[in-house]
Amino acid sequence: MVKDDLHTTVPTYFRCPISLEVMEFPVSLCTGVTYDRGSIQRWLDAGNNTCPATMQQLHTKELVPNHTLRRLIKIWSESVPTRPVKSAPSPQSLSRDQAEQIILQLEIDLKMIHSTPFPPFYTIGHNLSVLISFVNEGCDNRKVVTDAGGRLLPLLVSLIGKKQSLSDLCLLEKIVLFCNVIFKNRVKTDSELGIDNAKFPGIEMGMYDYKTIILTCLKQGRFELRIAAVEFLELMVKHLGSQMQQSSLIPEDDEMYFELLRLIVSSNRNSNALEASLNLLSRMVVFKKNRSKMVRVGGVKALTKALSEPELSPPLTEKVLKLLEIASSCREGRDEICGNELCVQAILKKVLKVSDAATELAVTLLWSLCCFSGDKRVAALVAESSGVAKILLLMQSNFSPNVRHMCGDLLKMLRFNSKGSCLSCYDTKTCHIMPF
Template identity: 45%
Template structure:
């Protein structure tokens, strides 16, 4: 565990967090796939009619789950040691919240008050809702973010911005007027993006995750996405945060933010110009990410492949093509669709010979045939058919024994 100054940023062990909510699990339970979730999160997933494991997308043979007592004990031991050794304040009661918020107006009490409110918000979703609904509280946090030009840029005060962004990140999902919050963060003579960028650059892991989540939250429409991408340094810093050597939770948060931002064409081009293809290729080849994070990597590669510049970068990197191909049928149906769309774009739409050769050398034709024999989506099947058409068939090719009227694949 890493403790930051004033106990404001604590790196939570990744396996203590629910893969769905990303919060510390209160009642960890394991599915038949072996993946553990917080009971309330996985119950909502199953109650919504889903019959797959969210992390692996495997079809569930049973929807029963088993309490993970060992993990629950570990989390309890960790929480107790944290409470006794690193958290200087007892948990606020509900009637202490308002006086503590009032203390934010006093500069000398501000940091300690924010620390108490952070501890309060982390304790439960109910507490997050209390803060989100407290009149004027969210606007007060936004005012703190907007003071980046008033001396907060100094490294000595970066910790204060981390507190604000951590707290804002915790209550985002509980805010009722989300559109109003987004407008407040981006419209007018605001400095919020400066604060978010500063924390991305200098913050601890937890606060950088919160900053990425806030950016993802803001990126709700084309105008917002463009404003974020045009802020010098934001996209580049998100790409740095998504490096294989970074904390997996930070990588996934940065990827989610990039996916949210990348829709407009100018943003796609910016991603490509900043070296996103090479960065994503590294993630595909080196990182040990969960299914949800890998889906986001492949989504971004697919996004890059929708531009001429991105396709060129992908085609120049045979390792990238091979890495994309390696994820077909290996991660999830969503990941497979992203991967096939990328291969279709560079090999069929762009007709790049290097990309075609990379697919052939990586035994891609076999994977395409296997995929066509699976229960894949109609659009995926059509793209596979298009891909098969562009590869030359000769007597030595595995395709020479393939008959489209058969329902199986001949052995190779």
């Protein structure tokens, strides 16, 4: 029996190098390393052609059952109930010293990745999982890990940036999640200490290209990894963008926009997925050249779908409306919105229904489409629905003078285009409100 750093009496050669759990169906690769069948099969199915433990190229992907080891594990497992076994402590039971030892070992392993033919990737993955769980258990635990963030983050960020170093999506997910934990909790800790901006020295952004690795996460990763990858990139831009141009941090080709919009469409009301995608898109379309790209790959349709969700929270509703407003600032965006009846109706429904900020954004959008662009299709949709009544109510409300002024312009535009319709005599439920 081998007693490891986490005080477990499970023999190390009974554990799968990938999952670190006791193997149920041990199988061996041509490299001689044994894994649990389920873990190694997922690795191979993801398109990998290397041995996870040694990173050697596989000349064959044949999995050979290790019957001898399976019998040994069975004998050992049957004997466990008859003898005391110390299991690995849960994150809650880790002491500060134990956590610091794991952090130190993680730092050593990360530094030796490029200097050894057999990088300890599975040990890195296990320690990252333990620390992610540990940091979420309380403020004291958070401080232990975030204090070490200054040393760990540059190593992890560089590992992600050197895309040739990582082919295991499971490990990549743990690295990205841990980086996000450090970013978020370091900022939270500094905020509690009265520090305005969290500093992350030692991260040289200019020498890395994140496009390939982020797109790999978005295309091939499971749903949680896709969300984590988007959060990672957004946090990088947010906290490190001052070190260099934000535009150089974000992949700006159509492929990136397509994957972000695909995450929105496939989010299935997952607020984390929506928020991560909307936040990153908002940073990308700050640059005018990017707005038409978002529209070209289906941005208006994806945002319309999100805006039409009945349980969309007020903050997310405001983010979607803001993105649509930005999209309407380019010709392609205005044409797409004006030609999308569902989009116009979804915008109109948010007036006076969500929040003051959402109402102001929706009115600004309608004004831009009807008055600034003079699109009669939008004016007709507003006139045919409850838009007139809402505009009349807004003109008598406590909204800003700018909102009331835009409502006045909208009402003039609608009356001008109505040509004898009921609008000309204000035949609405708010007919007692005089617009002029």
